[in-house]
Amino acid sequence: MDEKETELFEKTPVTKAVVYLVVPTVISQLITVLYNMADTFFIGQTGDPNQVAAANLCMPVFFLLTGIANMFGIGGSSLISRCLGAGNKEKATHTSAFCIWTSVAVSLLYGVVIYIMCPAILPAFGANAGTYSFCRQYIFWTIAAGSVPTVLNAELAHLVRSEGYSKQASFGMILGAALNIILDPIFIITLNMQIAGAALATMLSNLAAALYFIIFISERRGHTVLTLDPHYFSMKDHIPSEVFLVGLPSTLMSLMSTVSNITLNRLMSSYSNEAIAGVGIAKKIDMLSFGIATGMSQGVVPLIGYNYSSKNYGRMRKAILTTFVISLTTAIFFAILLFTCARPIVKAFIDDALTVKYGRTFQRIICITGPCISVTLIIITIFQSIGRKYQPLFLSLLRKGGLDIPFMFIMNSHLGVNGIVWATPIADFSAMVISVLLFIPVWKTLLTPESR
Numbered sequence: 249m250d251e252k253e254t255e256l257f258e259k260t261p262v263t264k265a266v267v268y269l270v271v272p273t274v275i276s277q278l279i280t281v282l283y284n285m286a287d288t289f290f291i292g293q294t295g296d297p298n299q300v301a302a303a304n305l306c307m308p309v310f311f312l313l314t315g316i317a318n319m320f321g322i323g324g325s326s327l328i329s330r331c332l333g334a335g336n337k338e339k340a341t342h343t344s345a346f347c348i349w350t351s352v353a354v355s356l357l358y359g360v361v362i363y364i365m366c367p368a369i370l371p372a373f374g375a376n377a378g379t380y381s382f383c384r385q386y387i388f389w390t391i392a393a394g395s396v397p398t399v400l401n402a403e404l405a406h407l408v409r410s411e412g413y414s415k416q417a418s419f420g421m422i423l424g425a426a427l428n429i430i431l432d433p434i435f436i437i438t439l440n441m442q443i444a445g446a447a448l449a450t451m452l453s454n455l456a457a458a459l460y461f462i463i464f465i466s467e468r469r470g471h472t473v474l475t476l477d478p479h480y481f482s483m484k485d486h487i488p489s490e491v492f493l494v495g496l497p498s499t500l501m502s503l504m505s506t507v508s509n510i511t512l513n514r515l516m517s518s519y520s521n522e523a524i525a526g527v528g529i530a531k532k533i534d535m536l537s538f539g540i541a542t543g544m545s546q547g548v549v550p551l552i553g554y555n556y557s558s559k560n561y562g563r564m565r566k567a568i569l570t571t572f573v574i575s576l577t578t579a580i581f582f583a584i585l586l587f588t589c590a591r592p593i594v595k596a597f598i599d600d601a602l603t604v605k606y607g608r609t610f611q612r613i614i615c616i617t618g619p620c621i622s623v624t625l626i627i628i629t630i631f632q633s634i635g636r637k638y639q640p641l642f643l644s645l646l647r648k649g650g651l652d653i654p655f656m657f658i659m660n661s662h663l664g665v666n667g668i669v670w671a672t673p674i675a676d677f678s679a680m681v682i683s684v685l686l687f688i689p690v691w692k693t694l695l696t697p698e699s700r
Contacts, residue, residue, distance in 0.1 A: 272418035273547030302382035304528025315502025321406030323495020333557030359395030394451035404461035424457030497640035504649030526606025537618030
């Protein structure tokens with residue numbers, strides 16, 4: 249870690265430090281959201297709801313790659329930042345090697361297994377005669393061929409950010425996203441590859457971003473605790489348990505999000521492919537709010553973890569409060585924007601009357617969850633940053649799967665197709681209330697004598 253990064257964590261005014269770390273992360277998240285939306289947008293230009301529905305049906309298994317990346321990225325970055333705050337650079341180096349090489353093995357195995365099991369998995373997820381072949385094409389490029397670069401892209405961004413290289417982490421993610429946006433229309437429309445072109449563009453863009461991070465770490469050899477050298481791989485000093493226990497909540501959140509989305513798609517498939525396409529578009533649009541909340545929470549992890557380990561609790565509390573205010577204010581703004589502009593936004597993705605009708609209604613329901621998510625994610629991140637293991641695990645399971653899946657079935661039986669979507673804001677509001685109640689006693693324990 250350079251002196252510049254040490255000064256950022258220890259001496260830079262808190263608001264300036266938070267903005268320095270958070271803004272690039274939020275921008276990178278928004279760019280990532282835009283390229284995810286670009287996939288849906290350009291697939292939608294084919295005018296085929298079946299292809300839009302297929303992309304949505306594949307999202308749960310693709311999203312699990314994010315869970316793998318978060319396991320080693322968030323778990324590893326939290327441990328690395330705490331090691332740096334305690335002055336233990338050797339353990340930080342071993343942690344980085346463990347995270348990188350274990351994630352490569354896990355993601356490679358995942359990609360092979362998912363592709364082999366496609367004939368069993370896809371029908372269970374809601375694929376039918378109109379969407380199955382499109383799903384198979386999408387999964388081949390994004391998961392079978394793209395699992396390792398996809399995981400490394402997201403994971404290395406977290407690890408690079410753990411030393412304060414927020415701009416470089418964001419640049420890598422923006423590089424991949426921008427390349428994806430450029431390649432989408434070329435592959436999907438110009439080369440007429442349709443949904444397969446979207447999947448190929450995603451794989452190549454993640455590969456480019458992963459190569460950028462590999463080059464960045466290699467060039468900074470001797471000036472960073474991060475290493476790609478497998479000789480530093482170690483499972484000693486409780487590294488695996490500390491990484492897994494902190495990273496597990498984020499992985500379980502991805503896993504439960506996958507189960508939640510599968511449940512949603514299965515229930516939607518009983519109505520129509522247009523309903524599946526409509527909710528897929530609405531959820532992609534709502535990723536704007538989720539991306540901002542995620543960027544805010546992930547960006548501030550190193551600052552909180554470093555100051556917690558160095559026992560600078562006053563500075564840590566200021567960072568938490570500043571992030572809360574900025575994140576919540578932004579989330580409220582985007583919720584209002586997405587609610588009021590629902591129809592024209594959805595119509596820009598696909599010119600199919602029934603799909604637009606579903607998408608508009610679904611977007612107006614889902615977007616109101618933004619402020620709730622921003623609060624919950626920051627609280628989960630705070631727990632992770634200070635090494636708490638059980639609270640974020642509980643909240644992750646509660647928010648996705650624990651509450652929304654039961655509500656989907658209940659609301660579907662009472663309100664039909666719209667009721668399925670209403671389960672999301674009900675679950676997110678409940679999770680926010682519970683997260684605040686869990687956080688209050690922890691906050692009190694972090695008060696220092698001079699603050700009282």
